[in-house]
Amino acid sequence: MEEGEEEEEESESVRVKDILLKRKIGKGSFSAVWKAEHRGTGEEVAVKQVFLSKLSPRLKSSFHCELNFLSSVNHPNIVRLLDFFQYDGCAYLVMEFCAGGNLASYIRFHGRVQQQTARRFMQQLGSGMKILQSHGIIHRDLKPENILLSKPRDDAILKIADFGLSRTVRPGEYAETVCGTPLYMAPEVLQFQKYDSKADMWSIGVILFELLNGYPPFNGRNNVQLLKNIRSSTGLPFSQMILLGLDPDCLDVCSKLLCSNPA
Numbered sequence: 001m002e003e004g005e006e007e008e009e010e011s012e013s014v015r016v017k018d019i020l021l022k023r024k025i026g027k028g029s030f031s032a033v034w035k036a037e038h039r040g041t042g043e044e045v046a047v048k049q050v051f052l053s054k055l056s057p058r059l060k061s062s063f064h065c066e067l068n069f070l071s072s073v074n075h076p077n078i079v080r081l082l083d084f085f086q087y088d089g090c091a092y093l094v095m096e097f098c099a100g101g102n103l104a105s106y107i108r109f110h111g112r113v114q115q116q117t118a119r120r121f122m123q124q125l126g127s128g129m130k131i132l133q134s135h136g137i138i139h140r141d142l143k144p145e146n147i148l149l150s151k152p153r154d155d156a157i158l159k160i161a162d163f164g165l166s167r168t169v170r171p172g173e174y175a176e177t178v179c180g181t182p183l184y185m186a187p188e189v190l191q192f193q194k195y196d197s198k199a200d201m202w203s204i205g206v207i208l209f210e211l212l213n214g215y216p217p218f219n220g221r222n223n224v225q226l227l228k229n230i231r232s233s234t235g236l237p238f239s240q241m242i243l244l245g246l247d248p249d250c251l252d253v254c255s256k257l258l259c260s261n262p263a
Contacts, residue, residue, distance in 0.1 A: 015039075016087055019047055019094060030054040031164065035097065045082060048093040052086075058177065059164075066163035067093070069137055077128030079148060079161040100149025100156045103207070107144055112214035112242070115250055117154060122208055122253070124158040129204065132160070133197050138175060140165040142203035143184040144210065169196055182223050183216045187260045190227045198262040205257025212250070213242060217258060230260060 014021040018039050025046075026033035036047040055063060070081035070093070083094035100106070103121075107113075113121070125147070132139060139146075141162065149156035165179045174194035178185075186202035188195045209217040217237055220226030236255060238246070 016092060017085060019045070019092065021047060021049075028164075030059060036094075038094075044097045046095045046097045048095065050091040050093070052089055052091055062163075062165055062167055063091070065137070065166050065168055067091075069132075069135055069163060069166065070095075072135070073131055075128065075131050076157055077124045077159055078131055079159045095161075096159075098148035098150055098159060098161075100152040102145050102161075103147040103149065103158065104144035106149060107210060107214060113211050115212070115245075115247060118208060118211040118250070121158055121211060122204075125160065125204055125207070128158070128160040129200065132200070136168045136170055136197075137163070137166050138169055138195075138197050139163060139200050139203075140167065140175070141180045141184075142200055142207065143181050144207060145181075147207070175199075182226055183219060186262065187227060187230055188262055190223055190230075195262065201257055202262075205254060208254050208257060209236065209238075212246070212254070213238065 013023075020037045020039055021034040022037060023035045024032055025035050031048055031050045034047045034049060036045050037043070038045055050063060052060075067081075067084060070078070071084070074080060079098070080096040081093060082096060083092075085092050085094075139160065141164070142160070146160070146162040148159045148161045150159065151157075167175060167177075169175055174196050176192075176194050178189055178192060180189065180203075182190070184203045184206045186195060186199035189199050206216050206218075218226060218230045218233065220229050236251075236258060238251075243251075
């Protein structure tokens, strides 16, 4: 889901070509996500409906990046694009349906997870991130809401989703647009500095911290306060109880991902 998007459920069936859009499960300023069914096969799918007239030139570029990337990859930790078509001013991305919902819901339901679960989840995210970086893709909105679970169980497979703010950056190039979700944005993005794929690694660090604690490491009433809290921190704000039980390697990975200096 893109920035500002909220999960919701609306019961309203709409037929578009071979797809029956059964229930709207997400909605943003320029797209909607549906739980749907392929009328020919009966397969349950997720459909992202993009309202093309609402796309600014920058968002149109990100949409083409999303479409090109998803069309070219088939990896267990990247949500799979099954089909794509345009109809009546909208683009429709037909994707695999992930019955486990998203990682944000998982954390809300389970609270903080055990280290072995965090390790397994991070290995999967790392595998997905390797694919992104091999294609020169910066996701720019990595957060638990945009990580899907294949099924509603602890042995679920994690899938990185919603590339609506993504862009391609060649080696030696940098992005400048400030976008994403503040709690998961790297300091260099919050400071309006140029950035590269390392900004995504900060977001992964925030997700790891949240898995281990049940909440993100830094917050603030606004972006300025959030950045001030990041800068003034002398270490990661683990509770002493959690810190005592952490494997040194786990703490080391989290600390290095959440280093304010991207270099």
